[in-house]
Amino acid sequence: MSTQFNEFQLSRKGNAFEDFTVGQVFDHHWGRTITEAAAELFSVNTCNWIPLYVNREFAVSEGHPDIPVNPAFLLCLSVGMSVEDLSEAGGPFLGVEEIVFHHPVYPGCTVYARSTVLETRASESRPDYGIVTWQTALRNGISGATVLTFSRTNLVRRRMPVHSS
Amino acid sequence: MAPINTSFSRLLGTHGWYEDFAVGQKIEHARASTVDELEGSFIAKQAMNTAQGHWNEHSPNPLVSGRLVFGLATASLVLGLSAQDTMEHAVSELSYGRFRFLAPVQHMDTVRAYSEVLDKRAHPERADAGVVVFKHYGVRQDEVVVFEGERTGLIKKHAHWSEF
Numbered sequence: 001m002s003t004q005f006n007e008f009q010l011s012r013k014g015n016a017f018e019d020f021t022v023g024q025v026f027d028h029h030w031g032r033t034i035t036e037a038a039a040e041l042f043s044v045n046t047c048n049w050i051p052l053y054v055n056r057e058f059a060v061s062e063g064h065p066d067i068p069v070n071p072a073f074l075l076c077l078s079v080g081m082s083v084e085d086l087s088e089a090g091g092p093f094l095g096v097e098e099i100v101f102h103h104p105v106y107p108g109c110t111v112y113a114r115s116t117v118l119e120t121r122a123s124e125s126r127p128d129y130g131i132v133t134w135q136t137a138l139r140n141g142i143s144g145a146t147v148l149t150f151s152r153t154n155l156v157r158r159r160m161p162v163h164s165s
Numbered sequence: 166m167a168p169i170n171t172s173f174s175r176l177l178g179t180h181g182w183y184e185d186f187a188v189g190q191k192i193e194h195a196r197a198s199t200v201d202e203l204e205g206s207f208i209a210k211q212a213m214n215t216a217q218g219h220w221n222e223h224s225p226n227p228l229v230s231g232r233l234v235f236g237l238a239t240a241s242l243v244l245g246l247s248a249q250d251t252m253e254h255a256v257s258e259l260s261y262g263r264f265r266f267l268a269p270v271q272h273m274d275t276v277r278a279y280s281e282v283l284d285k286r287a288h289p290e291r292a293d294a295g296v297v298v299f300k301h302y303g304v305r306q307d308e309v310v311v312f313e314g315e316r317t318g319l320i321k322k323h324a325h326w327s328e329f
Contacts, residue, residue, distance in 0.1 A: 013215065030213065038211060045203045046238075046245030047196065050253045051176050061173045062256070071258050072241040073212070079237055080212035088216050092228065092266070093236045096314075099261035150261075 014089030016159040017130035020117050026085040028113040031141065032077055034069055036107035042073040068104040074111070074148050075099055078138040081113040091129055091155035099150040103140070110141040118151060128161040174326050181254045182323035183285070183295040190282040194247050197277035197306075200234055205272050208238035228269045236266040239276060239312050243303035246278035251301075254326075255318040256294050264314040268305065275306040283315065293325035 043053040048070060051058035059067045075096075087093075105111065119133040131153060138148040198204060209219035212235070218224045219235045226233050244261075252258060270276065284298040297320045303312035 032213060042208065042211060042241070043245070045207060046241045047198055048241075048245035048248045050248050050255070051173070052252075052255065052257075055176070058173045058176060068257070071261075072237075072244050075261065076208060076212035076214070076235075076237045076241060080209070080214035083213075084215045095266070096237075096264035097262055099264070101258060101260060104257070 013084050014087075015085060015156075016089055017120070017132065017156040018159050020120050020132050020156070022117050022120060024117045026082070026115045028081045028085055028115065030081060031110055031112045032081065033110045034073075034077075034105065034107060036067070039067070039069045039073055039107055042076070043070045046070075046072065048072070064104065064106070066106040066108075068106060069109070071101045071148070074101070074105060074138060075150065077111065078113045078136050078148055078150070079152065082115050082134070082136055086115060086132070086134055087154045087156065090157045094131070094153040094155060096150055096152045099148070101148055103143075103145050103147045105140060105147050111147065112139050112141055113137070114139065122162065123155060126155065127163065128158055129155040130158055132156045177253055178249065181250060181320075182326070183254070183297065183320040184323050186282050186285055186297050186320070188282050188285060192247075192250050192280045194250055194278040194280065196246060197275050198242055198246060199275045200239070200242065200270055200272055202272065204242050205234040205238055205270075206232065208241060209235040212237070229271050232272055234270040234272065234274070236264075236270075236312070239266070239270045239303055240264055240314055242276055243278045243301050243312055243314070244316060246276070247280045247299070247301050251280050251297075251299050251316070252318050252320075254321045256291075256321060257319050259296065259317045259319055261317075262315045264312070266312060268309045268311045270305065270311050274311075276303045276311065277306075278303055288319060291319065292322075294319045294321045296320070 115134040115136040133153040206220040279302040
């Protein structure tokens with residue numbers, strides 16, 4: 001007799017709109033040690049071949065101890081590590097604002113992401129979704145310094161749709 | 166006095182110093198890139214983006230059939246395609262902002278990049294470089310704008326950094 005996969009319980013991921021309250025803080029999972037290989041592949045695969053991101057001698061001549069990690073990778077990674085807590089349950093990206101790079105990050109650094117709920121509101125056009133804005137910060141685990149901050153806004157699926165009267 | 170090192174300026178293009186940019190200037194970047202697995206699925210996975218719609222061809226998605234490319238992968242490609250003409254002479258990238266994802270990108274779409282100079286100004290602490298604000302656009306092969314966003318760079322001044 002074949003295995004009945006409908007007897008297996010789905011290990012669900014993600015939060016719904018109802019799970020977010022203003023001021024709530026999420027320390028996101030996993031953290032990431034950024035290797036030279038990961039940073040380099042990101043830059044070359046996005047056609048970002050300027051010497052600051054691919055040439056160590058050049059970066060050192062500019063006063064860096066090593067090639068700085070492409071800030072676009074830091075942004076992608078910050079969002080990536082926050083997705084399960086914030087937006088994996090579905091809903092398109094509406095925008096990212098005020099993305100500020102406070103300190104350079106170098107290969108070998110381990111970074112951690114944390115987000116705070118800034119705002120929750122209803123979607124006027126989508127009764128099955130709400131709109132949530134979070135502030136996210138990326139921290140260097142060695143120095144403790146905040147290296148990147150930004151806010152982002154997504155449509156977030158509701159567990160229970162609101163019915164218009 | 167800011168440090169001056171001219172020995173590596175020979176690696177940079179002749180154009181793209183702070184003095185070369187003018188507010189209102191519009192640039193079409195020469196190279197477009199198809200978004201294949203390296204630019205789409207790979208970037209999402211490399212960034213630990215756990216949303217499977219970016220890398221599961223058979224995940225149901227209301228916007229597209231197949232994989233919807235991670236918006237920041239598209240943004241990063243636009244930032245890369247425009248890097249040589251806007252950031253090659255940068256000391257550093259200071260900030261990004263007003264990122265908007267205007268239409269979906271699927272694998273095998275092609276994205277072209279355009280840039281516009283929004284502002285340029287002196288840096289309060291650096292005589293050898295100035296601040297330039299760009300607006301970047303990502304446009305799909307069918308001329309639909311898929312991404313808009315701003316990037317602010319600290320750009321070297323030719324007068325301070327050139328060998329000549």
